[in-house]
Amino acid sequence: GAVVSQHPSWVICKSGTSVKIECRSLDFQATTMFWYRQFPKQSLMLMATSNEGSKATYEQGVEKDKFLINHASLTLSTLTVTSAHPEDSSFYICSASFDHTSYNEQFFGPGTRLTVL
């Protein structure tokens, strides 16, 4: 149980285009979904936290107009990188958790490798 999927697993796009990444919790309803970014040989950096039906909470330094997050349902969150540039190339990972009233680990998706040319 507690499987999280991401689509696509990798994407290559031209500079200036927008890319949408989907994160789905397959066998549970996620109270909260998180979006992380990982640069090569570095740790996961939390970008934003989203709860179903409400606006995402962005971490300091993350442009909310560039990284649009939509948490449309308890099983789906999307991250759209708008007007992508080469510096946005990274590994994007989502995670999901349930039951915000107690400690729970986050269940991570397999990640999406974005390359902007």
Next chain:
Amino acid sequence: DQQVKQNSPSLSVQEGRISILNCDYTNSMFDYFLWYKKYPAEGPTFLISISSIKDKNEDGRFTVFLNKSAKHLSLHIVPSQPGDSAVYFCAASAAHNYGQNFVFGPGTRLSVLP
């Protein structure tokens, strides 16, 4: 300022021996800690966690020790297996976030040599 530190970027261990991965934190509000394992091009997978009311938690070959006074925790893997070769992330959270908003360390790459 890094709140969660893993000072060893890499570690090599012989198969069958013990692997000890260390993690230090600076925020005294952290009271829940987790270890994640990550293979290349994959998302992290949860390994083991510990809350601040304990000083040890064991699950099979994996044991996590917590020293609150030193703000230090360690992950022991015994015996180490080649399949354990991966990057290990230590993560921490504070009570007011209900364990949701984790701060990750930079990771330690473990190589288990056959």
